[in-house]
Amino acid sequence: MTEHDAQHTGERDQTHNQEGEHQPRHAVQESEAAVSTDITSAGVPESAIPELVIISGMSGAGRSTAAKCLEDLGWFVVDNLPPALIPTMVELGARSQGNVARIAVVVDVRGRRFFDNLRESLADLDTRGVTRRIVFLESSDEALVRRFESVRRPHPLQGDGRIVDGIAAERELLRELRGDADLVIDTSSLNVHELRAKMDAQFAGEEEPELRATVMSFGFKYGLPVDADLVADMRFLPNPHWVPELRPYSGLNEEVAAYVFNQPGAKEFLDRYAELLRLIAAGYRREGKRYVTIAIGCTGGKHRSVATSEKLAARLAAEGVETVVVHRDMGRE
Numbered sequence: 001m002t003e004h005d006a007q008h009t010g011e012r013d014q015t016h017n018q019e020g021e022h023q024p025r026h027a028v029q030e031s032e033a034a035v036s037t038d039i040t041s042a043g044v045p046e047s048a049i050p051e052l053v054i055i056s057g058m059s060g061a062g063r064s065t066a067a068k069c070l071e072d073l074g075w076f077v078v079d080n081l082p083p084a085l086i087p088t089m090v091e092l093g094a095r096s097q098g099n100v101a102r103i104a105v106v107v108d109v110r111g112r113r114f115f116d117n118l119r120e121s122l123a124d125l126d127t128r129g130v131t132r133r134i135v136f137l138e139s140s141d142e143a144l145v146r147r148f149e150s151v152r153r154p155h156p157l158q159g160d161g162r163i164v165d166g167i168a169a170e171r172e173l174l175r176e177l178r179g180d181a182d183l184v185i186d187t188s189s190l191n192v193h194e195l196r197a198k199m200d201a202q203f204a205g206e207e208e209p210e211l212r213a214t215v216m217s218f219g220f221k222y223g224l225p226v227d228a229d230l231v232a233d234m235r236f237l238p239n240p241h242w243v244p245e246l247r248p249y250s251g252l253n254e255e256v257a258a259y260v261f262n263q264p265g266a267k268e269f270l271d272r273y274a275e276l277l278r279l280i281a282a283g284y285r286r287e288g289k290r291y292v293t294i295a296i297g298c299t300g301g302k303h304r305s306v307a308t309s310e311k312l313a314a315r316l317a318a319e320g321v322e323t324v325v326v327h328r329d330m331g332r333e
Contacts (some may be wrong), residue, residue, distance in 0.1 A: 005219030050093035050131055052086075053104045053203075054122075056177055057137030058170060060147045062105055062187045062195050066137060069199040070104040079106045083118035090130055102261075109156055109170055113316055133290070136174075136181035138226055140188040141167055183291045186227040189328070201324060202291065204250070211281055212322045214293045217299025217309040218250070219329040228295035230280070232273060234304040237263045241303060250330050251306025260307040270308065274315045281321065 053075070055066050064079075069079040078089060086105055093100035107118060125132050139147075141164060148155055148163050155166030157173075178184065183202060186286065187195055201320060202212065218225050220235070240246040240256050249256050261267055277294070298304035306327050313325045 033232075046196065048094045048098065049128070050090055050100055051102045052090055052125065052130055052132040053102075054086075054107055054132060054134045054179075055104060055137070056134065056174065056191070057105045057185075058139055058144060058167070058174070059109065059136035060144045061139040062185075062190070062192075063137050064065070065192055065195050066135060066185075066199050067104060067106050069196045070102075070203060073200070073203055075102045075104045075203075076100045077104045077106070081105050083107055083121045086118075086121045087124050087128070090128075100169060102270045109173060122180075133182040134177065134180060136178050136184045138178070138184055138186045138188075140186075140226070143188040150264065182289060184227040184293070186225060188226075190316075211285055211289075212291050212324075213313075213316050214291075214324045215309045215313040215316070216293060216295045216328055217301055217305035217330065218297050219299060219305070219332070220297050220328050221299060222301065222332065223293045224297070225328065227293050229292045230296060231295045232308075234269075234296060234298045234308050236269075237266055237298075237304050238268055239299060239303065246303070250327075251291075251303045251310065252330075253320060256303055257307040257310070260304050261311070266308075267322055270311055272316075274312065277312075278318065278319070300333055301327070302331075302333060306330055 039138070053070065055063055055070075067077050067079060075202055076093065083314050089103060089105065091266045122132070122268060144155075144167050145163050155163045155170070157169040158166030185195070185198055190198070190218065214227065216225055220233075224231065237260060240249075240251075240259050246253075246256050246259060251257055251260065261270070284290075294312070296305045296309045309325055309327065313323045
């Protein structure tokens, strides 16, 4: 995200009332909170139980933008709902006779008094057969500091310290939740429109495919992608950078791609890695994981990783996996 975009995505993430807690977008009345959360014993048919998405992540990483995107797609969005009330909200949706079929809840450190209840609520939802997913918005420390400084607001956890102190405290608090996330989106280099496009790609379809994959090329000299589930290193192949007639071009160029895959081991790697991914994908499906980010790296993210990412994505698409290709570092040199 750009600093200008952060003013739109970060303001609501960092807005507090006088008690330090942001009010939910759709307020939950006290009488509603008293409703029993035993969905199955209340006689509600399983087909009426709403789909649930929990949006969390680092402050300033774009939670508000992600929530707004789901709201535009017709989801019922509740901002900063205490985790202990999530089962109640799901039951209220189940009682709505189909009027609330999809619920998105934003959970963050603004509700830190209730954050310890989140794991208990998730376990409760699992026992009731509620389909739920966790979307975690991630960003680098540098990007977060820049965004907070651009909107001139403190980090909600920094107290009397610096912004970086608040970021470090939040990362530690959210570490376990990030590990449980079904989808991690790194917004370090995304603007508002790019983040919305990612959310649209994951949630706009009426029928979701079994598995969605993002194949991302990157350059090791620019750092590992923080949202990668799997990382492959193509630096075992000769670098086209040292071939003068190929250096100006990227791995999208046919001659560069031909050079890469004519090297010993290149085609064998692609065949075996694709076979490995079939095995992993089958396991992901069994475990209910619907999103995977496969990072393919080389030195600068321009030649070998780009060519391999394109080939690998084509193979995944041919096997019925909905695939998006992202060349993170192409053009940075």
